[in-house]
Amino acid sequence: MKRLYYLADNLDSVERISDALHKEGITDWNFHVISKDQAGLYRRHIHSANFIQKSDAVRYAERGAMAGLLFSVLGSIYVASEQPFGPDMSGMVYLAIFGFITLFGVWVGGLMGMATENQAISTYHDDIDAGKHLILIDIRAEEEERVRALMARTHPEAQLLRVGSTLINPFRFAHPAV
Template sequence: MRRRLYFMLPDVPSARSMLDELLLARVEERYIHFHAKDGTLLPDMPEANFLQKTDLVHGAEVGMVIGGLSGLIAGTLLLLFPPEGLELKTIAVLIAGFGGALFGSWASGMAAAAIPNSRLKPFAEGVEQGQVLLIVDLPLRRVKEVEEMIARRHPEIRFGGVEAHIPAFP
């Protein structure tokens, strides 16, 4: 299980130095991401991906729940009040629920893909001013160690919080 930590760095050179320090602390590069104004990061710095910059994952999750519930309700209503000449089985409720979950996830995910990640909203102003957001995904046992290392070596860096829930696939 991993936790996502957020840090605001003053500029790109300090972000580059932080990348080196995290790599020396044996944090894999695939768990380190930077979010900055377009075109300001160096080419060798790992940039935050589409899933981290948008609300796609959250939107798909919400859409799946709402779509699944809507599908179950629609399937139940079809079972209770079937169209004339149609005989439905109980499995129709499950199929409607599954179909609703798929459709809701897809539709809501597509809409949420156009929205910036709500978790990054507190950092948006700093990013526009030229600061760099560092996003690090760490195992739970290493969170305190890395927080202390960064606070000790870089007092100018602002800690932005910890996100407890990290989706498994990004």
């Protein structure tokens, strides 16, 4: 799925955009707003972005899984070569070592990511702090032109910032503009 990032100046505009997109079949599951005014979003029944969308927990958990996978392979090789538990060790011990170290990496990475603002959103941090509202619209690729045309035609006050993906690539560091 693609994610369209729009910036709006006020909640009235965000509410009109939300209503227009709902009429076009975009549900709350695919429409999220990041704003300093969480109470205003709640009062107007506008779907706010959740913690996972605001933080980089998923990206860091993926990185932690890769590091954990590497260390689990190294740990399994060490245990196989040194045999600290004796020569008649079951294959389940290797599986347990492998699983524990990999899941530990996921856990540590996720904790680190929870303390980090989402990389795609951090670019617009100053705008959000200034009181603007970042709108995330998740759509299928074939709907992109229709939604972009609707936004340009009916809500020119909302600025298209970029087109991204809902998939999270743990290796990607820079986000190009539209």
